[in-house]
Amino acid sequence: MGKNAISRRKFLGRTTASSIGLGLIGQSASVSALDLKSARDIKKLRREVKIASIDMRFLFPEKSLDAGIKKILNRMEKAAAYQPDIICLPESFSALMVSERRPRSEIAEDENTPGPVTGSIGEFAKKHNCYVICPIITKNEGVMYNSAILLDREGKISGVFHKTRPVSTEIREGKGVIPGPVRPPVFKTDFGKIGMQMCFDANWFESWAYMKDDGAEIVFFPSQFPGGRILNFHAWKNNYYVVSSTGQDARIIDISGIDIDSSSFQLGYTWAAVNLEKEYIPTYPGKYRIPDIFRKYGDAVKIKVYRDSGGGAGTGAGHITIESLDPDLEVRDILKEFEIPIFREELEADGRVQEKYRL
Amino acid sequence: MRSVPDRNNRLPREVCIASIDLRGIWPEETVEKRIEDILRRMENVYSFEPDVICLPETFQTSWVNERKKLDEYAEDEEVPGPVTSIIAEEAKKQNCYIVCPLVTKNEGHYYNSAILLDRKGEISGVYHKTHLVPSEIIEVGLTPGTIEPPVFETDFGKVGMQICYDANWFDSWDHLKKQGAEIIFFPSQAPFINVLKHHAWINQAYIVSSTGEGARIIDITGDEIAVSGMFERWVCATVNLEKALLHVWPFVRKVDDIRKKYKNKINVKIYHPENWMVLESRDPDIRVKDILREYEIPTYDEHISMNDKVQNEYRH
Numbered sequence: 001m002g003k004n005a006i007s008r009r010k011f012l013g014r015t016t017a018s019s020i021g022l023g024l025i026g027q028s029a030s031v032s033a034l035d036l037k038s039a040r041d042i043k044k045l046r047r048e049v050k051i052a053s054i055d056m057r058f059l060f061p062e063k064s065l066d067a068g069i070k071k072i073l074n075r076m077e078k079a080a081a082y083q084p085d086i087i088c089l090p091e092s093f094s095a096l097m098v099s100e101r102r103p104r105s106e107i108a109e110d111e112n113t114p115g116p117v118t119g120s121i122g123e124f125a126k127k128h129n130c131y132v133i134c135p136i137i138t139k140n141e142g143v144m145y146n147s148a149i150l151l152d153r154e155g156k157i158s159g160v161f162h163k164t165r166p167v168s169t170e171i172r173e174g175k176g177v178i179p180g181p182v183r184p185p186v187f188k189t190d191f192g193k194i195g196m197q198m199c200f201d202a203n204w205f206e207s208w209a210y211m212k213d214d215g216a217e218i219v220f221f222p223s224q225f226p227g228g229r230i231l232n233f234h235a236w237k238n239n240y241y242v243v244s245s246t247g248q249d250a251r252i253i254d255i256s257g258i259d260i261d262s263s264s265f266q267l268g269y270t271w272a273a274v275n276l277e278k279e280y281i282p283t284y285p286g287k288y289r290i291p292d293i294f295r296k297y298g299d300a301v302k303i304k305v306y307r308d309s310g311g312g313a314g315t316g317a318g319h320i321t322i323e324s325l326d327p328d329l330e331v332r333d334i335l336k337e338f339e340i341p342i343f344r345e346e347l348e349a350d351g352r353v354q355e356k357y358r359l
Numbered sequence: 360m361r362s363v364p365d366r367n368n369r370l371p372r373e374v375c376i377a378s379i380d381l382r383g384i385w386p387e388e389t390v391e392k393r394i395e396d397i398l399r400r401m402e403n404v405y406s407f408e409p410d411v412i413c414l415p416e417t418f419q420t421s422w423v424n425e426r427k428k429l430d431e432y433a434e435d436e437e438v439p440g441p442v443t444s445i446i447a448e449e450a451k452k453q454n455c456y457i458v459c460p461l462v463t464k465n466e467g468h469y470y471n472s473a474i475l476l477d478r479k480g481e482i483s484g485v486y487h488k489t490h491l492v493p494s495e496i497i498e499v500g501l502t503p504g505t506i507e508p509p510v511f512e513t514d515f516g517k518v519g520m521q522i523c524y525d526a527n528w529f530d531s532w533d534h535l536k537k538q539g540a541e542i543i544f545f546p547s548q549a550p551f552i553n554v555l556k557h558h559a560w561i562n563q564a565y566i567v568s569s570t571g572e573g574a575r576i577i578d579i580t581g582d583e584i585a586v587s588g589m590f591e592r593w594v595c596a597t598v599n600l601e602k603a604l605l606h607v608w609p610f611v612r613k614v615d616d617i618r619k620k621y622k623n624k625i626n627v628k629i630y631h632p633e634n635w636m637v638l639e640s641r642d643p644d645i646r647v648k649d650i651l652r653e654y655e656i657p658t659y660d661e662h663i664s665m666n667d668k669v670q671n672e673y674r675h
Binding site for chain 2: 143164165166167168169171173174178179180181182200203204225226227228229230232233236237248249257283318347349350351353354357358359
């Protein structure tokens with residue numbers, strides 16, 4: 001994340017609405033967004049990201065696209081009160097919530113010029129100064145994709161993900177949507193790098209792994225099916241946050257694979273602040289260094305052990321997460337200081353030793 | 360512990376599995392005392408007439424204060440050594456298989472192993488821990504096993520093994536799956552609870568852990584079937600190998616017809632969040648694969664493979 005982005009976010013978190021604020025932010029936020037941003041004067045963590053995610057419960061069926069969009073915007077407005085940095089919407093929400101089915105070719109929107117759905121959602125993104133993951137069927141050079149468009153804080157299209165693994169019935173022998181690349185793009189935002197996977201994609205592992213390799217810190221999962229334990233696995237396996245937005249629920253999953261929060265029957269959206277200044281580390285030598293880290297950094301760090309015992313809340317492997325709660329403290333620096341490796345990097349190193357001695 | 364049918368009343372592919380938890384008997388002073396305690400704990404499961412019992416990783420030496428040199432406690436892989444012989448005697452008496460983890464030596468190399476003893480108490484296979492912790496290699500002097508570990512045929516099905524640190528990798532588990540392992544035994548020090556649950560559904564195999572903190576039997580879906588605790592430091596349950604994990608859509612449409620025809624001879628369980636369903640035969644004469652063929656339902660892997668092929672065909 002660039003320094004400008006950090007200072008801008010800190011500014012948004014601390015200042016009150018003023019003409020100075022408007023001038024600094026330029027075109028990116030309306031006065032009402034500033035009013036919202038200044039509602040609480042609480043210092044944010046260095047790399048804290050406020051996430052909201054919407055599920056589709058009770059949003060369908062709607063007769064017209066306009067009515068459907070209005071309904072989801074209404075739910076998004078409620079979630080926006082949390083002042084999220086990013087909101088995730090469900091897969092193909094605009095098509096699937098409308099009872100009157102139209103051919104995909106009619107509803108597909110351009111990937112560069114905002115259409116009816118991306119336009120409306122883009123306006124919302126601008127109004128609330130947040131990113132939105134807007135999943136929609138797109139067309140590009142005569143080809144259709146089941147996509148998720150990333151709208152930035154100004155409501156502009158800043159990236160497009162094409163569903164890697166459409167179901168064969170979506171592909172319809174080439175007459176439907178075309179699968180995206182197995183190595184999907186990751187996108188830079190002002191809070192970190194993000195990736196996306198959609199619905200049926202959950203059943204494969206390689207694209208999830210590529211996104212980790214390419215630096216994704218949060219992977220968004222717009223879907224029709226909820227994913228259940230499969231998503232917990234992907235989060236643990238890759239040690240990034242996973243945020244789902246589905247036909248039946250919306251969840252925010254920690255880098256340890258444990259659920260942070262989820263939507264409910266009563267409330268069709270979820271929210272949580274996640275800290276990207278957080279790493280998953282191995283039990284050894286992690287567990288020996290914990291007292292010294294606390295002695296030196298006290299409340300500036302948060303350490304959690306996914307214990308060996310218990311009814312399934314932990315990995316049972318004794319793995320540990322450590323995060324910095326101090327805006328001036330990078331978690332990687334703490335790990336370097338205490339000679340603690342990152343879990344996945346440690347496994348790679350151990351794998352090399354095993355390979356060397358294997359007959 | 361739920362009731363377990365005796366051997367004569369089990370379905371053809373029903374396997375009674377027992378597993379022993381090491382917690383509560385460590386640390387201990389001597390190897391002799393440890394073996395005594397393990398044998399005593401094993402006695403708890405004999406009344407269930409298990410087909411197989413799993414013991415914890417290096418149970419004779421893990422958290423035992425008595426220290427011996429590697430060469431003194433490593434046992435031969437073909438001629439049963441002292442510990443293998445003691446456990447083999449139990450296998451023979453109880454007419455069951457036993458997964459007996461201990462350090463073995465073979466052609467000058469030492470391995471963190473799990474020996475499979477058959478119902479006659481004979482060595483029928485040896486697994487070498489694939490992913491050793493580097494300190495086991497460099498400080499202890501062990502050699503890592505192949506990343507293509509063997510699967511073993513038993514009279515109830517194909518089994519594989521993984522040990523402790525192996526839980527953090529996927530290659531060796533995947534190899535076991537490709538070789539058709541239906542049950543994977545997991546002797547370990549750490550319990551790896553959720554990690555094992557993921558390996559279960561990924562490999563669609565039952566996982567049986569026997570660890571320093573807990574013994575578990577995990578369903579092919581990752582659900583916990585049985586877990587030990589402070590009142591019973593062991594588990595025992597029957598699992599049915601005549602069972603398949605399927606993708607729910609669009610095949611769930613056929614479930615009503617299957618239920619109407621087969622009634623209580625089959626079980627279908629839907630896993631809504633994951634979009635899975637599990638089809639199990641409860642009748643000795645009905646095979647799951649025959650029902651799948653009759654209703655043209657692919658297995659989960661076949662469904663994924665078919666979609667993968669179509670995706671690759673149309674991806675630009």
